[in-house]
Amino acid sequence: MYDVLIVDDEPVARQSLRYLIDWEELGFTVKGEAQDGQQALDMLRDNRYALVLTDIRMPVVNGLEMAAAMQEFTDTPVVILSGYDDFAYAREGLRLGVKEYLLKPVDEEDLIALLKKLAAGMREQQLLEKRQRLGLSAGRDQLLRRLVHGQIAPRELEEQLRLLGLHAKEERYACLLLELDFIADGEMPDRDTELMRFAIRNIAEEVTNGSGYVFEESEERIGVLLGGPARGMGLDDCRQWGERLLSSAVKYAKASVTVGIGGSVGSVADIKQSWSEAEEALDGKFLSGTGTVLLPRWKAEAGDREPDALRALEAEALEMARSCRRTDTIRALGRLWECFRTEQVPESRAKMSVLELFIQLFRMMKEQGASHDRLFDPSLGDYERIMRIKTMDELLRFTEGKCCEVVDAMQRTKEVRPNKIVAEVKRIVQEQYGGPISLREVAATIYMNPNYLGKLFKANTDQSFNDYVLQVRMEKAKELLLHTDKKVYEIAQEVGFSELDWFYKRFKAYTGVSTGDYRNAR
Numbered sequence: 001m002y003d004v005l006i007v008d009d010e011p012v013a014r015q016s017l018r019y020l021i022d023w024e025e026l027g028f029t030v031k032g033e034a035q036d037g038q039q040a041l042d043m044l045r046d047n048r049y050a051l052v053l054t055d056i057r058m059p060v061v062n063g064l065e066m067a068a069a070m071q072e073f074t075d076t077p078v079v080i081l082s083g084y085d086d087f088a089y090a091r092e093g094l095r096l097g098v099k100e101y102l103l104k105p106v107d108e109e110d111l112i113a114l115l116k117k118l119a120a121g122m123r124e125q126q127l128l129e130k131r132q133r134l135g136l137s138a139g140r141d142q143l144l145r146r147l148v149h150g151q152i153a154p155r156e157l158e159e160q161l162r163l164l165g166l167h168a169k170e171e172r173y174a175c176l177l178l179e180l181d182f183i184a185d186g187e188m189p190d191r192d193t194e195l196m197r198f199a200i201r202n203i204a205e206e207v208t209n210g211s212g213y214v215f216e217e218s219e220e221r222i223g224v225l226l227g228g229p230a231r232g233m234g235l236d237d238c239r240q241w242g243e244r245l246l247s248s249a250v251k252y253a254k255a256s257v258t259v260g261i262g263g264s265v266g267s268v269a270d271i272k273q274s275w276s277e278a279e280e281a282l283d284g285k286f287l288s289g290t291g292t293v294l295l296p297r298w299k300a301e302a303g304d305r306e307p308d309a310l311r312a313l314e315a316e317a318l319e320m321a322r323s324c325r326r327t328d329t330i331r332a333l334g335r336l337w338e339c340f341r342t343e344q345v346p347e348s349r350a351k352m353s354v355l356e357l358f359i360q361l362f363r364m365m366k367e368q369g370a371s372h373d374r375l376f377d378p379s380l381g382d383y384e385r386i387m388r389i390k391t392m393d394e395l396l397r398f399t400e401g402k403c404c405e406v407v408d409a410m411q412r413t414k415e416v417r418p419n420k421i422v423a424e425v426k427r428i429v430q431e432q433y434g435g436p437i438s439l440r441e442v443a444a445t446i447y448m449n450p451n452y453l454g455k456l457f458k459a460n461t462d463q464s465f466n467d468y469v470l471q472v473r474m475e476k477a478k479e480l481l482l483h484t485d486k487k488v489y490e491i492a493q494e495v496g497f498s499e500l501d502w503f504y505k506r507f508k509a510y511t512g513v514s515t516g517d518y519r520n521a522r
Contacts, residue, residue: 002050037061150272
């Protein structure tokens, strides 16, 4: 939220402005009121405000004098509220660096439009500043990525650690991996997504301050490397770190993240092992759902030696599914179940084998661009269902069914050529542009992964899915303006815009002229 200071010598005017609109819906909150310019200057020196709205004519220090004095110690933008007879003063304010002015009495729609414009500029500035700050740490991020992936040679290790400022004498190290759930949704504008990603990184740095190193692993994932004495680096301690990160993201950024935990290791050279465990833990997200902390998956304890045939048959079943060989997949599962019975594998181990198989199938579908949402949605309750199954035969039937669904989905993806997929997406947009439409919904309709579909669409059309939707809507709007007498608000609704002012803005940005000028030119 951006904090606002309202300055006016009339209490009624201040109250009217405070309750004229829903400030928070626009990203602002009225944090202070002042009755003259001097009081406002004192408040500005003691507090940080993102925006000042001020009248011109006030006792003690007027609005213009206040704006001039503010230039000496703050760059907080100022909006002047003035009557028609104060227009000359308003022009003087603009020369003093005043951001905008509004005529009194303030019109609700004018104020909303202005605040939207200012908020967009503020977000742009924040993004620029964050990029500059992160640019300084880009090299550090790269080194941390190399470290957790085990890509630093032993002879380079000491020098690279010195560059990182990382102590090689910590007793234990552990990796945490945060996945930003809101990016996977694909419904947030790119600019807001980037700002939110930076916000989550900043939160992680504050939470782990002095105990960890934060870095960007990818667009959707943020890594954390923890270091410290053995007493505070157990699995339960790491889980608590994950819970603090998760709750802080929800509290301060109103964002959902899922955290994968890697077990602690005793040397820098073994950090890659902890990282691999964190990655594997995060793969359990499709069963647990988003907004959770996931621990490393089950491992066979020392002494519990498993038959070599068991692992080989598990790998065979996965490979048959990967090759989209439906019948061979069913046969491989049958051989695996026979091994379960012959070797008298415990129920818990058999169920763990199924869970691991599902996780590998889920990862495989993501890699190949097949839609996995309907098959691995946490709401399906696959984990709970597996845990409730009472017999090996029932477990086999359930596993066969899921594997066959996966094979069929991947086969459909392979059979459809990219140009046919793009054509189908365009057809759907052409039919549904008048209502809410998102990449995620379209992807679900054609059984594809939304992230993969978005990349495929852009690679084949040189424009993003959202840009194409906008193009279709704008071209239809142009057609309606030229060939019908419908009112502009009717056209806006017909082409999928619920907010008229947003339609005006996008139309002018797209065509270079207003709707009125475009219609008059026919």
